[in-house]
Amino acid sequence: MRKFLLSGAALVAIGAFSAGTAEAKKLTLYCSPQEEWCQLMVTEFQKETGIKVAMTRKSSGETFAQIRAERDNPKGDVWWGGTGDPHLQAAEEGLTQEYNSPMLAELHDWAVRQHEAAKGRTVGIYAGALGFGFNTELLAEKGLPEPKCWADLIKPEFKGEVQMANPNSSGTAYTTLATIVQLFGEDEGFEFLKKLHMNINQYTKSGSAPIKAAARGETTVGIVFQHDAVTQKVAGFPIQVVSPCEGTGYEIGSMSIINGARNLEEAKMFYDFALRADVQEMARTVRAYQVPSNKNAAPPPEAPKLEDIKLIDYDFKTYGSSATRTRLLKKWDDEVNSLPR
Amino acid sequence: MRAKADASGLRREVGALLLLASAGFVLLPWYAQEEGFLSLIWLTEGWIDDPDYAPGLFQVLLHGRWWLAPLALLPLLALPALSRRRPRMEAGRWLILAGALTLAWLLFQGFAINHRGWAWSWLAALFGPLGDRQYGIGGGAVLLATAALFLLTQGIADRGAAKGDAFVVGGIGLVVASVALFIFFPILQVLESAFLDNDGAFAPMVFLAKFTDPKIWSLSCVTTGYRCGVAWNTVFLAVLTGAGTTLLGLAFALVVTRTSFRLKRVLRTLTVLPIITPPFVVGLAIILLFGRSGTVTQFVADFLGIAPGRWIYGLPGIWLAQMLAFTPIAFLVLIGVVEGVSPSLEEAAQTLRADSWTTFTTVSLPLMRPGLANAFLLGFIESMADFGNPLVLGGNYDVLSTEIFFAIVGAQNDPGRAAVLAIILLSFTLLAFWAQQRWVGRSSYTTVTGKGDAGRPLPLPRLVDVACRSAALPWAAFTLVIYAMILFGGFVEIWGRDHSFTLRHYIQAFSVTVGDYGLVWSGSAWNSFWTTIRIAALSAVPTAIIGLLTAWLLVRQNFTGKRLFEFGTMLSFAIPGTVIGVSYILAFNVPPIEITGTGIILIISFIFRNMPVGVRAGIAALSQLDPSLDEASLTLRASTWTTLRRILLPLLKPAMLAALVYAFVRAMTAVSAVVFLVSANYDLATNYILGRVENGDYGLAIAYSSVLILVMLLAIGLMQLLIGQRRLGRRETGRLMPVEQTA
Structure with a gap:
């Protein structure tokens, strides 16, 4: 009986697959930076290897939530880009797996440190410093002084002129929150945030939205990563990028291979590909001005140079842990966001 | 086969259902495949030898999944009903028993054993660790479940429900079962998760705290x-x-x-x-x-x-x-x-x-x-x-x-x-x-009566x-200005700032380049564009069918619980899309129904979101048709199914087309439900546009939207062309269709 069934099945199979299709190589990519960059990576990788890439672009928060929801039955292979915190959290929860790429030797120290901090489960692919940008036209129109420091943003004349994202929904804004706390200490930091709250006209949902609003003249100042502000400036908007005088935090955009990836070989190929100098240099063609993690990759000339920025010693381990995160977010919600303006 | 069954005095409908059930249990793969049922990978990559692809019977015999064994036996309870000589009341009892028990066991084992083994701790405590697990159900299980459902409804009809009309009872059963599965079940999951704390334990105080949040x-x-x-x-x-x-x-x-x-x-x-x-x-x-x-x-x-x-x-x-x-x-x-x-x-x-x-x-x-x-x-x-x-x-x-x-x-x-x-x-x-x-x-x-x-x-x-x-x-005039601005926005460099003419947004979204391995659809919108069209088209047909079937049951049939039935079918209309999206993730991310990340979950969500549209269109059209038409057909001893097919369906053609196109259009513009359900292989246009808008990239979002508007206008134009040939019903459908609008 079984033999009979098997041969019947074989016949059907031959009929269905008379063309004899070989199983094509594929890769499922979760991508968190802007769409163009994601598309560029996909297209270039496909052109070079012929591996078919299925890519979803979702913000790092959305991607993290999805990988977590899928943990019992992972559907993705590589998570490329997006701020480092959720990558570290994913590594901590065992959602991603260790991989020691032969490319590691070519990377900057900060990228390798990210790799080591996560026990090899993630790696830095770019870095970007936090800061803000302002609309020069609006500033002149209002006759406001050029803001140079964090402290300038809480001056009363900037009331209703500053925009930042909501740290509950955006990783960028959480980095801002953690930066302020590390820079000024927790108590003083929250005092700062309360004063800043008086000047905020809107907490946006997405991290880079404030600078886009500033570009269109919907707000004067937007607190964002500096490379996002550069993007707007290069696009032709009247934006000036500021690196705050007190010093500032930064993000390490990261990449991880998902634990239980179904296409592990292809995932590793992509991982190595994404760390290559020539691939990282392509970012500027899609107006992404982060500092690349490969030492041989020339930083885009438009990008703010990390050497010129006063960077704080950002404690990724403490402020990336979910306990600190939950506590700070709740405190921010209760003590800052609920205040009247 | 038929002739043989007739000659031997067997009931064809019961026989057919039993054959269907055995096909589901013996031939088709019991579990879902990652590659999709239609990839036929289950035939080429092992079939009965592979624990992932084997049909139910071989799961029991070869792969040690003993808990499926009752499913081989329970449908056989319907065997006594096969004989034509058995009185209908008694046959009905056997059919009900077979159908209900099969369904019950199917559900029970599905929920009791999931991807981690025992799903409920008391089962693990009772029997010890299982040492095996099972994933979401596949084609075989679905077929068996369908057969069991119709055995059950056949039995209920045999016992005299709906004047013994098996087709009517079957239709009701089908609609009730699918509404229960795809509307009530997910909604209940939402309600449940509100009462759980982060570790999944029952915590009413957590609910109370969250519910009374001053925020x-x-x-x-x-x-x-x-x-x-x-x-x-x-x-x-x-x-x-x-x-x-x-x-x-x-x-x-x-x-x-x-x-x-x-x-x-x-x-x-x-x-x-x-x-x-x-x-x-x-x-x-x-x-x-x-x-x-x-x-x-x-x-x-x-x-x-x-x-x-x-x-x-x-x-x-x-x-x-x-x-x-x-x-x-x-x-x-x-x-x-x-x-x-x-x-x-x-x-x-x-x-x-x-x-x-x-x-x-x-x-x-x-x-x-x-x-x-x-x-x-x-x-x-x-x-x-x-x-x-x-x-x-x-x-x-x-x-x-x-x-x-x-x-x-x-x-x-x-x-x-x-x-x-x-x-x-x-x-x-x-x-x-x-x-x-x-x-x-x-x-x-x-005020509208038969009188002139x-x-x-x-x-x-x-x-x-x-x-x-x-x-x-x-x-x-204001509306016109807004739409003119939208059209204009796709063709300028930076909408609202630099109004020099450009095609770059369209090129970025819809360009095609040549790579080493042939054409690369490098335009960033192609992927989501084709998926959207395909999913919207695929969901339109079942939406129209199940909607019209429901309408026919509501207008032309009388049965107990009709009002409740109507409420159930209209419920999805009252549920906001965001809630549907959340509930689908909660309900369908784990076995027995594991369809997150597939196109099926999108299609199903569209069917049940837009079903009320089909229902309303059908009710409107059916109310126009004099019942004496079907009565005449029934008097001439045509079966209910024949009457529906030969008399009513041709007259319902305009309503059907309208429902089709409308379901298509609604599926293309839905956003609140689908942002949770899209995945790498099934990204939708609205989700893509959402991403662009979040990034402040308005030009592309608007260019893409303009293309979608054009596609939908074409679809509607096509409908007008097709319906326009039939004067009858045009006014009615045109007027009543868009009543069911919800995001």
Whole structure:
């Protein structure tokens, strides 16, 4: 009986697959930076290897939530880009797996440190410093002084002129929150945030939205990563990028291979590909001005140079842990966001 | 086979169902495949030898999944019913037993054993660790379940339900089962997760704490400068939108039916636009007009010498966008009602010497009451469910739909809070339904009778005439301006700043390049574009079929529990899309039904979101058809199925086509439900547009939206062409179809 069934099945199979299709190589990519960059990576990788890439672009928060929801039955292979915190959290929860790429030797120290901090489960692919940008036209129109420091943003004349994202929904804004706390200490930091709250006209949902609003003249100042502000400036908007005088935090955009990836070989190929100098240099063609993690990759000339920025010693381990995160977010919600303006 | 069965005195229908059941258990793979059933990988890669691909029988025999064994035996309980000689009552008992027990065991084992082994701790405690696991059910299990369902309904029919008509009982069974599975089951999951803490333990106090959160219910904005709770924000906005769209929609309806206004056709065409407009674009156009640097704001600020402000962000902006989007829906509801008000009643009033004002306020307006209530309800629900406009224009005015979204994907990662908010949203909509039913009451509003209606509608009182025109016409012009801006926005460098002509947005979205391995569709929109068209087209057919089937059962059949049945089928209409999205993730991310990340989950969500459309279209069309047609057919001893197929379906063709196209269009513009359900291989256009809007990349979002509008216009044009050939039913479908509008 079984033999009979098997041969019947074989016949059907031959009929269905008379063309004899070989199983094509594929890769499922979760991508968190802007769409163009994601598309560029996909297209270039496909052109070079012929591996078919299925890519979803979702913000790092959305991607993290999805990988977590899928943990019992992972559907993705590589998570490329997006701020480092959720990558570290994913590594901590065992959602991603260790991989020691032969490319590691070519990377900057900060990228390798990210790799080591996560026990090899993630790696830095770019870095970007936090800061803000302002609309020069609006500033002149209002006759406001050029803001140079964090402290300038809480001056009363900037009331209703500053925009930042909501740290509950955006990783960028959480980095801002953690930066302020590390820079000024927790108590003083929250005092700062309360004063800043008086000047905020809107907490946006997405991290880079404030600078886009500033570009269109919907707000004067937007607190964002500096490379996002550069993007707007290069696009032709009247934006000036500021690196705050007190010093500032930064993000390490990261990449991880998902634990239980179904296409592990292809995932590793992509991982190595994404760390290559020539691939990282392509970012500027899609107006992404982060500092690349490969030492041989020339930083885009438009990008703010990390050497010129006063960077704080950002404690990724403490402020990336979910306990600190939950506590700070709740405190921010209760003590800052609920205040009247 | 048939002839043989007949000769041996066996019941064909029972035999066929048993064959179906065995095919499901013996031939088709029991579990779902990652590659999809149609890849046929289960045939080429092992079939019965592979524990992932083997059919149920071989799972028991070869792979040690003993818990499936009862499924081989339980359907056999139907064997006694195979004989024609057995009395129907007794045969029915066996069939019910076989169907119900098979279904029950299928469900029980599916929920008891999941991807981690035992799903319930008491089972593990009772039997020890299982040492095996099972994934989501596949083709074989679905076939067996379907067969078992129809064995059950056949049995119920044999015992005399619905005059013994197995087709009717089967139809009811099918609709009830699918509504239970794809509406009630997911909704219950939402309700449940609200009562769990982060570790999944039952914690009513956590629910209470989340439910009474002042961030939801605070009313402090009334007295102090603090912000109000998100629940009140939502209700306030929904009431404003409901009232506003109803009034404006009424003005439009009166202008079109009761005045001498010439360009009525233009007004009617305008009503189609918002239905086929992808989300967000209207909001963007409003920013460009009324934002701080918007054209109108700048002009007014210069004129009055004040500083331009951000007044549009928040309640005013959302409300304006919603008025633009939902007024046409109110119009489409009200135009039918206004046309339906019989002139003879108004003539009677005038004969009794009422002046035109008194006639309007005491006769015409009260007769429109059900329409007004319906329009308000639609506006209210649409506003509550709206996701795109608050996202773009919300500012700091939080509403439930966006809060639910960010409770799940935001840094707080709190599905429990999302569930609590979803419960609140759902209660508000149900409350609105109830209030509408109360207000309309049981009075008779029937004015369309079989008798010929002589006379022409009276002209409006002067005051009302002027008021309607001065409200409707500027608004129509405003709508046109908005849409002109949208079209324009796709062709300029930077919308709102650099207005030099460019095609770069279209090139970026829809370009094709050549790589080493052939054509690469490098345009960033292609992937989501084709997926959207495919998913929308695939979901349209089942939507129309299940909708019309339900309508036929409601109009032409009588059975106990009919009102409950009707409520169940309409329920999905009252549930906001965000809640549906959340509930589908919760319900279908784990076995036994594991379809997240597939195209199937999108198709299913569209079918059950848009089913009420098919139902309403079917009811409208069926009410036009004299029941004596089917009676004649039945008297000539045609079966119910033959009657439906040969008599009713050809006459229902226009309704069917309308339902098809409408389901297609709705699936293409839905956003709030699908943002949770899209995946790498199944990204949808609206999700892609959402990503662009979040990034401030308006040009591309608008270029893409313009293409989608064009595609949908083509689809609607095609429908007009096809239906246009049949005069019968055209007016009815055109008028009643768009009643079921919800985001």
